[in-house]
Amino acid sequence: MDSIHSLIQYFTELPGVGPRQAKRFVYFLLSRNARYLDEMCRLIQDLKNTIKTCTECFRFFPNDTRDGLICNICKNINRDKASLMIVCRDVDFETIEKSHLYNGKYFILGGTVPVLEKVPEKKIRLNELLSTVERRAETEGLREIIFAMSVNPEGENTLDFLKQSLTPVTQKYSITMSALGRGLSTGTELEYSDSDTIKNALKNRVSERKSDDSIIKT
Amino acid sequence: MDSIHSLIQYFTELPGVGPRQAKRFVYFLLSRNARYLDEMCRLIQDLKNTIKTCTECFRFFPNDTRDGLICNICKNINRDKASLMIVCRDVDFETIEKSHLYNGKYFILGGTVPVLEKVPEKKIRLNELLSTVERRAETEGLREIIFAMSVNPEGENTLDFLKQSLTPVTQKYSITMSALGRGLSTGTELEYSDSDTIKNALKNRVSERKSDDSIIKT
Amino acid sequence: MDSIHSLIQYFTELPGVGPRQAKRFVYFLLSRNARYLDEMCRLIQDLKNTIKTCTECFRFFPNDTRDGLICNICKNINRDKASLMIVCRDVDFETIEKSHLYNGKYFILGGTVPVLEKVPEKKIRLNELLSTVERRAETEGLREIIFAMSVNPEGENTLDFLKQSLTPVTQKYSITMSALGRGLSTGTELEYSDSDTIKNALKNRVSERKSDDSIIKT
Amino acid sequence: MDSIHSLIQYFTELPGVGPRQAKRFVYFLLSRNARYLDEMCRLIQDLKNTIKTCTECFRFFPNDTRDGLICNICKNINRDKASLMIVCRDVDFETIEKSHLYNGKYFILGGTVPVLEKVPEKKIRLNELLSTVERRAETEGLREIIFAMSVNPEGENTLDFLKQSLTPVTQKYSITMSALGRGLSTGTELEYSDSDTIKNALKNRVSERKSDDSIIKT
Numbered sequence: 046m047d048s049i050h051s052l053i054q055y056f057t058e059l060p061g062v063g064p065r066q067a068k069r070f071v072y073f074l075l076s077r078n079a080r081y082l083d084e085m086c087r088l089i090q091d092l093k094n095t096i097k098t099c100t101e102c103f104r105f106f107p108n109d110t111r112d113g114l115i116c117n118i119c120k121n122i123n124r125d126k127a128s129l130m131i132v133c134r135d136v137d138f139e140t141i142e143k144s145h146l147y148n149g150k151y152f153i154l155g156g157t158v159p160v161l162e163k164v165p166e167k168k169i170r171l172n173e174l175l176s177t178v179e180r181r182a183e184t185e186g187l188r189e190i191i192f193a194m195s196v197n198p199e200g201e202n203t204l205d206f207l208k209q210s211l212t213p214v215t216q217k218y219s220i221t222m223s224a225l226g227r228g229l230s231t232g233t234e235l236e237y238s239d240s241d242t243i244k245n246a247l248k249n250r251v252s253e254r255k256s257d258d259s260i261i262k263t
Numbered sequence: 264m265d266s267i268h269s270l271i272q273y274f275t276e277l278p279g280v281g282p283r284q285a286k287r288f289v290y291f292l293l294s295r296n297a298r299y300l301d302e303m304c305r306l307i308q309d310l311k312n313t314i315k316t317c318t319e320c321f322r323f324f325p326n327d328t329r330d331g332l333i334c335n336i337c338k339n340i341n342r343d344k345a346s347l348m349i350v351c352r353d354v355d356f357e358t359i360e361k362s363h364l365y366n367g368k369y370f371i372l373g374g375t376v377p378v379l380e381k382v383p384e385k386k387i388r389l390n391e392l393l394s395t396v397e398r399r400a401e402t403e404g405l406r407e408i409i410f411a412m413s414v415n416p417e418g419e420n421t422l423d424f425l426k427q428s429l430t431p432v433t434q435k436y437s438i439t440m441s442a443l444g445r446g447l448s449t450g451t452e453l454e455y456s457d458s459d460t461i462k463n464a465l466k467n468r469v470s471e472r473k474s475d476d477s478i479i480k481t
Numbered sequence: 482m483d484s485i486h487s488l489i490q491y492f493t494e495l496p497g498v499g500p501r502q503a504k505r506f507v508y509f510l511l512s513r514n515a516r517y518l519d520e521m522c523r524l525i526q527d528l529k530n531t532i533k534t535c536t537e538c539f540r541f542f543p544n545d546t547r548d549g550l551i552c553n554i555c556k557n558i559n560r561d562k563a564s565l566m567i568v569c570r571d572v573d574f575e576t577i578e579k580s581h582l583y584n585g586k587y588f589i590l591g592g593t594v595p596v597l598e599k600v601p602e603k604k605i606r607l608n609e610l611l612s613t614v615e616r617r618a619e620t621e622g623l624r625e626i627i628f629a630m631s632v633n634p635e636g637e638n639t640l641d642f643l644k645q646s647l648t649p650v651t652q653k654y655s656i657t658m659s660a661l662g663r664g665l666s667t668g669t670e671l672e673y674s675d676s677d678t679i680k681n682a683l684k685n686r687v688s689e690r691k692s693d694d695s696i697i698k699t
Numbered sequence: 700m701d702s703i704h705s706l707i708q709y710f711t712e713l714p715g716v717g718p719r720q721a722k723r724f725v726y727f728l729l730s731r732n733a734r735y736l737d738e739m740c741r742l743i744q745d746l747k748n749t750i751k752t753c754t755e756c757f758r759f760f761p762n763d764t765r766d767g768l769i770c771n772i773c774k775n776i777n778r779d780k781a782s783l784m785i786v787c788r789d790v791d792f793e794t795i796e797k798s799h800l801y802n803g804k805y806f807i808l809g810g811t812v813p814v815l816e817k818v819p820e821k822k823i824r825l826n827e828l829l830s831t832v833e834r835r836a837e838t839e840g841l842r843e844i845i846f847a848m849s850v851n852p853e854g855e856n857t858l859d860f861l862k863q864s865l866t867p868v869t870q871k872y873s874i875t876m877s878a879l880g881r882g883l884s885t886g887t888e889l890e891y892s893d894s895d896t897i898k899n900a901l902k903n904r905v906s907e908r909k910s911d912d913s914i915i916k917t
Binding site for chain 4: 051135
Binding site for chain 1: 350351352354355357358359361362363364365409411412413414415418439440441442443444445446447448449450451452453454455456457458459460461462463464465466467468469470
């Protein structure tokens with residue numbers, strides 16, 4: 046197979062890319078000059094060389110400071126150590142962090158637990174989470190774990206599995222477990238809402254918006 | 264114009280129907296027998312003759328009992344009179360009622376207030392709402408008004424306009440004004456959530472689901 | 482069931498209409514006045530009373546002239562009797578006729594023959610077609626039958642079935658059977674064309690556009 | 700900017716890729732091991748080093764034989780030299796070639812001429828085409844030029860521009876200019892066809908499928 050078709054095949058492994066788009070990528074690259082392709086390779090090599098996994102929260106981060114494998118958020122002494130938000134993936138972490146609303150710490154699970162999964166602990170960093178919670182409770186005054194999962198079957202299943210798995214350690218240290226609140230989200234049309242959303246929207250209805258919650262930046 | 268094309272034109276006035284679908288409707292009707300068309304007309308005439316607007320909540324309802332123009336929900340003595348939910352349209356009312364979660368009364372505004380609307384009171388039943396609230400406060404012990412609007416610019420604008428318009432009467436009678444709670448709704452992917460939704464999901468986060476709220480059926 | 486929900490259920494039988502759109506139709510009608518609904522019924526009754534099936538080509542047509550059950554196209558002496566176009570449905574006839582390109586006569590099959598259909602002659606007006614062809618060959622000098630079917634499995638299957646069924650009568654009277662030409666259609670992107678389309682586009686390639694074909698209006 | 704965000708920005712330049720998909724690409728790469736990234740770079744470097752532009756037809760081709768810069772099709776003595784198909788891009792060439800229907804030679808324009816373009820000759824390889832046609836007419840017996848353009852405004856405009864530009868040379872050497880035939884393409888629904896497609900489908904209607912055309916493989 047020539048290098049055009051090898052690269053087309055390679056690109057189809059990228060998420061959401063079919064054979065047609067992969068082919069368009071390759072012809073796009075062919076239409077660029079050699080310097081452009083070299084730059085692409087340099088960026089990919091950079092990714093390999095400069096991005097590390099934080100040993101505390103397990104997120105990918107640029108390790109340019111060369112002072113250990115702890116990311117800037119985990120090192121930041123102004124972030125609230127009493128609160129730990131659990132997210133499934135780095136992209137979820139990015140969305141939360143970009144909102145500039147949360148001032149606590151994070152833990153990236155590295156995956157979700159599919160419904161009916163037989164060996165859930167193989168899909169996510171469960172042991173790392175358990176020891177992180179234990180350590181933070183002992184030494185950093187952890188008081189609340191916030192589960193931030195998508196509201197779909199896989200997200201809900203992951204949430205249930207985590208609650209169950211963390212119950213012993215949270216009871217031992219009197220840590221509150223909470224989940225992101227549910228209700229109408231931006232863009233929700235009332236006419237097309239399901240009963241579950243309406244139920245939560247009714248429960249969480251608000252008469253006045255107050256915020257005396259230290260982990261939420263105002 | 265012949266009756267095929269007159270009816271095609273007529274059908275294009277139906278919400279969401281373009282000329283192609285309208286034409287398909289007409290040819291569908293042509294392929295049916297005379298009895299089918301007569302039945303359609305009978306149902307439309309029935310609609311005209313048997314559906315009335317409730318004089319209390321202003322929703323359309325089947326007035327088959329011929330005992331006045333008050334709908335079954337407004338007449339139901341088991342519904343909680345202390346609570347009044349304001350919805351924009353009948354379809355919103357239907358969605359809430361079909362969830363079997365709300366046990367209070369309703370008021371249908373009959374529309375929404377578009378952003379920058381100069382004469383908002385022409386778009387919705389504002390006077391009817393004000394006198395309903397006054398009357399219910401005086402005679403039926405109304406204590407809470409729940410705004411149930413879609414989370415889009417028009418819904419939010421309607422909400423703001425209503426809060427402002429109802430402030431005098433709610434202060435006079437110490438009525439709470441609340442809005443459906445916001446947060447993650449069913450199907451929300453965390454990765455694609457906006458800051459506003461995340462903010463509300465953080466505020467409304469729940470550690471345990473309790474319901475000691477009389478208007479929510481359990 | 483009340484008349485709102487009866488009519489919702491009725492509307493869901495219209496082609497392409499689901500329960501949500503059906504509900505929107507009904508609430509749209511409710512928001513209109515009585516005269517509007519009466520007008521709708523009048524148009525539907527008109528459809529029933531004034532639209533007839535042409536006894537020659539079997540299309541629906543407005544029979545306002547009350548001079549028999551033959552449509553204006555079948556009666557038109559300026560249309561070329563030597564050519565008969567076979568279409569599956571009235572909407573196909575409408576598309577062809579609206580193009581103002583074809584000057585011959587039509588026959589509406591009233592359906593298509595699904596692939597693997599056991600009793601094809603029950604799906605379309607086969608007997609009527611056979612006797613029409615025989616009669617037109619005997620008395621009107623029919624020389625060409627043009628099959629105008631969509632290029633999808635059902636259309637192709639109908640085409641094959643018709644060719645086979647009409648072979649005896651066309652051989653008897655030396656009638657040519659032809660099918661609409663294939664090639665690139667408006668909007669076709671070459672990159673995404675299938676082999677069959679390319680094959681026909683190559684075969685039918687044109688060096689200069691001439692038209693000395695009497696059935697095509699210029 | 701760290702290498703994650705540099706690469707995200709880079710990936711958004713790929714055709715059809717937005718910021719979200721670009722981010723997913725990067726996190727996908729992060730989740731793979733170093734060898735995978737090295738392989739990707741190797742394939743990109745291979746593309747740069749092994750794919751050349753054919754000096755005759757101007758298509759990209761794998762130059763692994765190291766015996767000059769002429770592609771396998773241009774070198775193939777079994778391809779019909781009398782016929783030259785003009786396509787806009789390499790992907791169009793690929794679609795035609797993959798159909799295994801065309802046995803002549805190709806010329807890749809390298810672009811299209813947008814409607815109202817002031818300097819059309821800057822968008823495509825016009826001079827190269829003119830000298831190719833001249834040379835092939837003189838030395839290889841070229842008899843037919845086939846324009847294979849998409850049926851959209853840009854494709855049609857390119858076709859018109861080429862016909863005009865090639866008229867002198869084709870007249871000088873008595874070369875036929877033809878364009879891919881038009882008509883119903885695979886998937887076309889008759890009901891939704893435009894007049895232009897119907898016109899061509901009528902013109903190109905076929906009574907029997909014969910193929911005595913040497914450039915079409917059977």
